Every structure is written in C-alpha cells, then in structure tokens.
Amino acid sequence: MSTEEDSRCEIRFYFDGRVRILDDVRATDMVMPWLRSEAMRTGTKEGCNEGDCGACTCLVGSLSESGDLRFSVINTCIYPLAYLDGAWLISIETLSRSGSLCSAQSGMLPLNVSQCGFCTPGFVMAILYAQITKKVQTPEQVLAGNLCRCTGYGGLIEATRLAQSQPLDKDFVAEIEGATAVLRKLSRGGFSIVSNNSRIDAPKTLEHLLDLRNNFPSATLVSGATDFGLWITKRLDRPSHIILAKFCEQLLSIETRADVIEIGAAVTIEDLENSLVSEYPELQDWFQRFGGPQVRCSGTLGGNIANGSPIGDSSPVLIALGASLKISSCHLRRVIPIENFFIDYGKQDLSDDELLVSILVPRRSHIRRLAVEKISKRCDQDISIVLAAMAEIAGEKPRYRFAFGGMAGTPKLAERTMESLNPDDLTSDFSPLSDHRAEAWYRLAVSKNLVRNFLDGESSRE
Ligand SMILES: Cc1cc2nc3c(=O)[nH]c(=O)nc-3n(C[C@H](O)[C@H](O)[C@H](O)COP(=O)(O)OP(=O)(O)OC[C@H]3O[C@@H](n4cnc5c(N)ncnc54)[C@H](O)[C@@H]3O)c2cc1C
Ligand code: FES
Ligand code: FES
Known part of the structure; x- marks a missing residue:
C-alpha cells in the first residue's frame, strides 16, 4: 500500500533561513556529521558520539496537530538525518543569525x-x-x-x-514565527529514499507500516534511535534498509479512557511523562532519572520495551502496574500481558513481521500505593543496577506486584515474594549476575531492602 505522499523520494527541512532538500540520505546518516561536514556548521561539537555528553546538542521544532511549534532537544550524533523531514533544525549558529548573542x-x-x-x-x-x-x-x-x-x-x-x-529573545521569537510559516508548507513523513545501496521508508499510516514489515521482515525498525544510533556509531552496523516508526500517527497518540490509558509505541519518554505523572505522581522522580532531556525527547516507550533489555527502566514499572501490549502484523492483532513479552535474555514474543503498536496502562483506581526505585552509580543519565517497581493493589486483602529490572535476563515479577511477602524469598525468585555495575550479592541485598521498606510503608530513598 502506498499513498501519494509516500511517493516522495527526498526529505525537506528548514535550516538557517532556507528549506533544504536532500535526496541522497542513507540509513546510517545522522544529523551531526551532516551539520559539520556538509552544512559546514561546526559550532555543534562531537564528543562521545553515543548520546552521553551533550556536546552535539541541537533543537528541533515541528508542528503539532494544533499547528503550534513544538520543540525537542536532541543529541545530533544519534539522531537520524531522515527524522528532520518537515522540521526546523536549530543549531548554535541559528541563535546568532541576527548578529548578537541570545x-x-x-x-x-x-x-x-x-x-x-x-x-x-x-x-x-x-x-x-x-x-x-x-x-x-x-x-x-x-x-x-x-x-x-x-x-x-x-x-x-x-x-x-x-x-x-x-x-x-525577540530575535528568536521572530525566527520562530518565520519557521512556523515555512513548516506549514512542508509535510512531515511519507517518503521512501533509495540511494547508495540504502533504503529508508517513512510511512505515515499503521497500515503502510505493517505492510512494510510484512514485505521486508529483515529491515530494521527504528523508533527514537537512542539504541539504534549507537549501533551505527559504536558497533559500526551498516543496515541497508530502515523503516522509521515516528512519522506514523497511530503510534504517536495517547488516549485516556475510563479504565485504561493507551499509549502509542512511538510516544517519547518526555511526552509520556506529561500524561502518566498526572495519573501516577509517584513516577515523577523516576522520569527525571531516565536518561537526560535529550534522550527523553527522542527515546520512545515502544523502543524501551521492544529492545528487551533486562535493565530497561520502563518495563518493570509497567509490569508492576499490570500493563498489556497491543501487537500487530498484517495478519494478526493480539494483546498480551507485558510480563509475557519477555521470554528470555534477548528473546521477545515478537515475530519479524510484527510490531508493538501501543501499551495499555490501567487507570489508577485499583492501585493504592506505588514506589519506583532506581539504583544506579550516578544519579543523572545512568543505567540501572536494579530497578524495583512495587505496587499495592487495593482489595479486601491487599495484593502486591513486585517487578524488577537488573535481577535476571529479563525484567520479571518476583512471584514467590509477592505471595509470601518475605523479602528473603527474592533469593528464590532471582539469581542475578555479577557484572561491572554490581555484584550479585549487592543486587539481592539492595532489592530485599527495597521490598522490606515498601512493606513497612517507608520511602527507601533516604
Ligand atoms: C545516553 C543514554 C542514556 C540512556 N538512559 C536510559 C535510562 O536511563 N533508562 C533506560 O531504560 N534506557 C536508557 N537508554 C536506552 C534508550 O534510550 C531507551 O531504551 C529508549 O527508550 C529506546 O527507545 P528508542 O525509541 O530510542 O529505540 P530505538 O533505538 O529506535 O529501537 C530500539 C529497538 O526497539 C525496536 N523497536 C522500536 N520500536 C518498536 C516497535 N514499535 N515495535 C517493535 N520493535 C520496536 C527497534 O527495532 C530496536 O530493535 C539510554 C540511552 C542513551 C544513549
Ligand atoms: S557527541 Fe556526545 S552526545 Fe553527541
Ligand atoms: S569541556 Fe571544556 S569548558 Fe566544558
């Protein structure tokens, strides 16, 4: 299936006062090399080239459904160039176009x-x-x-x-007005670029996205690219065909219904924060500990789950909340409890022609208490050693859901401990590994303390 829009074979974006049209973008192209080597805007620096240091930070503006300009802060070293389609790229040079500092x-x-x-x-x-x-x-x-x-x-x-x-500054406000007028004339997504042994598809509808998954099961599906970007810059992968998920409107919506909040798989962590914290205020601190602003503005909830990482932050939280996943292919639609998605280390319940469409998070009503504790070496922008998400579910006899990341090859419920309410039973639930982040004994000890404190009704943060 293809629409008139999808026949476009170039990207168009606004940068430094004019629309750029690129028809030779490759699957591996990131924004930073284009800025520094093609556009010769060398104010943006290359530090780590893996999303960690922020030296390459720029802003991207794009029009929302209501026609307002929305901004994201991005690490250009791991931001695919093709994602600039229909957007305004703002680099450090943009700020001094008027001749004075902002x-x-x-x-x-x-x-x-x-x-x-x-x-x-x-x-x-x-x-x-x-x-x-x-x-x-x-x-x-x-x-x-x-x-x-x-x-x-x-x-x-x-x-x-x-x-x-x-x-x-007034000068920047004027830039915003000018850019908004230009972006209203550009469409966003809906192109296919075949160039230099590489192919990029950017479908706008779910039907087209599923069609592409079906026809090209070996192509790499890319969402926020905060994992994918590192495969390119650090592992030196050279995928020949990528399918971009973030132009597909059905994957970007958040719908709050009576019993459930349905979150599109390509919703960014930043946008997720805005809708989930009003339902679960206990998640506020945890959101601030998920990467930094640049990672939260790009990385998506679907990518965080689908990558199957045992130390991904959102999966234990969603397991504790009793969330489900909507998964689709051209032929089949199914909904599964999120804990069943993780089969083994690196093995998820997802075939090559399927994709994660949305995440169904139950409304607050039945959850009385929730605590999410991230244990990591650094407070800011660090990966979890252990992430514990613990929920008390209201009822005549309260029930508990304790989910952990970093304790096994997958994010997992502590089923025996949930029954016994004895933190020492975590030793039966998990046999964690020792690695460069922490020893197994430490992971078990800290987890027992977190469960003990939750059951005692204490905050474990102090
Ligand atoms: C500096 C830095 C800090 C980070 N900090 C954290 C952190 O604190 N906590 C944390 O959990 N993670 C962290 N991460 C990891 C990463 O940002 C997250 O896992 C992010 O949510 C991944 O989402 P993405 O959209 O960027 O995924 P992508 O890189 O686009 O994709 C990741 C994988 O998921 C697959 N995928 C994506 N969407 C779908 C879909 N809809 N259906 C099926 N498969 C799909 C892709 O094919 C790919 O295999 C960090 C990364 C960096 C670079
Ligand atoms: S160069 Fe370090 S985040 Fe991009
Ligand atoms: S890294 Fe030298 S001034 Fe910050």
Whole structure:
C-alpha cells in the first residue's frame, strides 16, 4: 500500500533561513556529521558520539496537530538525518543569525563558565530548551544530559537559573514565527529514499507500516534511535534498509479512557511523562532519572520495551502496574500481558513481521500505593543496577506486584515474594549476575531492602 505522499523520494527541512532538500540520505546518516561536514556548521561539537555528553546538542521544532511549534532537544550524533523531514533544525549558529548573542549565551559571559569551550554550545542549547518549554525543573535537571570536563558546574547552574527566569529573545521569537510559516508548507513523513545501496521508508499510516514489515521482515525498525544510533556509531552496523516508526500517527497518540490509558509505541519518554505523572505522581522522580532531556525527547516507550533489555527502566514499572501490549502484523492483532513479552535474555514474543503498536496502562483506581526505585552509580543519565517497581493493589486483602529490572535476563515479577511477602524469598525468585555495575550479592541485598521498606510503608530513598 502506498499513498501519494509516500511517493516522495527526498526529505525537506528548514535550516538557517532556507528549506533544504536532500535526496541522497542513507540509513546510517545522522544529523551531526551532516551539520559539520556538509552544512559546514561546526559550532555543534562531537564528543562521545553515543548520546552521553551533550556536546552535539541541537533543537528541533515541528508542528503539532494544533499547528503550534513544538520543540525537542536532541543529541545530533544519534539522531537520524531522515527524522528532520518537515522540521526546523536549530543549531548554535541559528541563535546568532541576527548578529548578537541570545540571552542564554550572554548570561554565561560574566560567570566564567567556559575554559576550552568544547561543551559550551551544547550547554547553550540545553538551556535554551528549558527557556522555551518553561517546564518547572531545577538547573541540575536541565543540564543532566550535558557534560563539562574542565570548568565545573557552579557558573553553568547560575546561568541556567538566570535564563529560566527570562523571556525568549525577540530575535528568536521572530525566527520562530518565520519557521512556523515555512513548516506549514512542508509535510512531515511519507517518503521512501533509495540511494547508495540504502533504503529508508517513512510511512505515515499503521497500515503502510505493517505492510512494510510484512514485505521486508529483515529491515530494521527504528523508533527514537537512542539504541539504534549507537549501533551505527559504536558497533559500526551498516543496515541497508530502515523503516522509521515516528512519522506514523497511530503510534504517536495517547488516549485516556475510563479504565485504561493507551499509549502509542512511538510516544517519547518526555511526552509520556506529561500524561502518566498526572495519573501516577509517584513516577515523577523516576522520569527525571531516565536518561537526560535529550534522550527523553527522542527515546520512545515502544523502543524501551521492544529492545528487551533486562535493565530497561520502563518495563518493570509497567509490569508492576499490570500493563498489556497491543501487537500487530498484517495478519494478526493480539494483546498480551507485558510480563509475557519477555521470554528470555534477548528473546521477545515478537515475530519479524510484527510490531508493538501501543501499551495499555490501567487507570489508577485499583492501585493504592506505588514506589519506583532506581539504583544506579550516578544519579543523572545512568543505567540501572536494579530497578524495583512495587505496587499495592487495593482489595479486601491487599495484593502486591513486585517487578524488577537488573535481577535476571529479563525484567520479571518476583512471584514467590509477592505471595509470601518475605523479602528473603527474592533469593528464590532471582539469581542475578555479577557484572561491572554490581555484584550479585549487592543486587539481592539492595532489592530485599527495597521490598522490606515498601512493606513497612517507608520511602527507601533516604
Ligand atoms: C545516553 C543514554 C542514556 C540512556 N538512559 C536510559 C535510562 O536511563 N533508562 C533506560 O531504560 N534506557 C536508557 N537508554 C536506552 C534508550 O534510550 C531507551 O531504551 C529508549 O527508550 C529506546 O527507545 P528508542 O525509541 O530510542 O529505540 P530505538 O533505538 O529506535 O529501537 C530500539 C529497538 O526497539 C525496536 N523497536 C522500536 N520500536 C518498536 C516497535 N514499535 N515495535 C517493535 N520493535 C520496536 C527497534 O527495532 C530496536 O530493535 C539510554 C540511552 C542513551 C544513549
Ligand atoms: S557527541 Fe556526545 S552526545 Fe553527541
Ligand atoms: S569548558 Fe571544556 S569541556 Fe566544558
């Protein structure tokens, strides 16, 4: 199946005052190399090339359904170039097109925040994103996805606080107005580019996406690319055919019904936070510990589940909440409890022609208490050693669901402990591994303490 839109064989996006049209984009192309080597905008720096340091941070603006411009902060080193289609790319150079520094930059000057200056453009972009979104967050949370290796953070935190209290510069507001008018004339998604032994499909409908999965089962499905990007830049994979999920409208919606919240698989962690925290306020702190702002703006809930990682953060939370997964192929639609999706390490209940369409999260009504505890070496932007999600389910006799990441080859319920309510039974539920993050004994000890504290009704955070 193909629509008129899908016959487009190029991407179009707005950058530095004009629309760029690229017809030779390859499956492995990321934004940062294009910016630095093709567009010759070298203000954006390359640090780690794996989404960790924020040196390559830029913003992307795209039109929402209501026609307003929505912004994301991205790590351009792992952001596929093809995802710029129909969007506005904002690099550090964009901010000085009027000839003067913006307030996120000029506020930094007297604070001596820069020595080698390598990290500075990335910090400016992260601060600008906070200034645009006006989200209530601490400067430390704003900067969690950016590293400075030589200056220290005192001045950066002060500069962030200052920028958060200031309105956007007039020059940038004018840029926004100009970009919005241009984006209204560009469509987003719905193209297929075959170039240099590579193919990229970007379907806009679920039917077309499933059709492509059916016809090309060996093509790589890409959602937010925060895993995929690293396969390209670090593992040096060279996939010849990718199918992009994030232009497909049915995968991007969040629908709240009487009994359930249905979340499209391509909803980003950032958008998920906005809808799930109002139902489960206990998740607020956990969301802030999921990657940094750049990872949350790109990474999707579907990708976090489908990658099957035993240390993915969302799966234990969803298991504890009793969520289900809607999975589809051209031929079959099915709904399964999320815990049944994880068969073994690296093995999920998903065939090559299927995809995860949405996640069904029960409404609050039957959950009396919820706690999510992430144990990691660093507070910001770190992968879990153990993630415990514990729910008390209301009833004449309360029931419990304890789900863990980092304790087995898959995210898993602690079934025996849920029955006995004896934390020592975790030793029967799990035989965790020792690795560079933690020893097995530590994982068991910390998990027992988390369950004990939850059953005692205490917060384990102190
Ligand atoms: C710096 C950094 C920090 C991170 N921090 C965290 C963290 O704190 N916690 C955490 O859990 N993870 C973290 N991650 C890992 C990653 O960001 C998440 O797992 C993310 O949610 C993956 O989603 P994605 O959309 O980017 O997946 P992608 O990279 O697009 O895809 C991942 C896999 O899922 C498959 N897939 C994607 N969507 C679907 C679908 N709808 N149906 C079927 N298969 C699908 C893809 O084919 C691929 O195999 C981090 C990553 C980086 C780079
Ligand atoms: S270069 Fe480090 S996040 Fe991109
Ligand atoms: S000023 Fe050198 S890395 Fe930050």
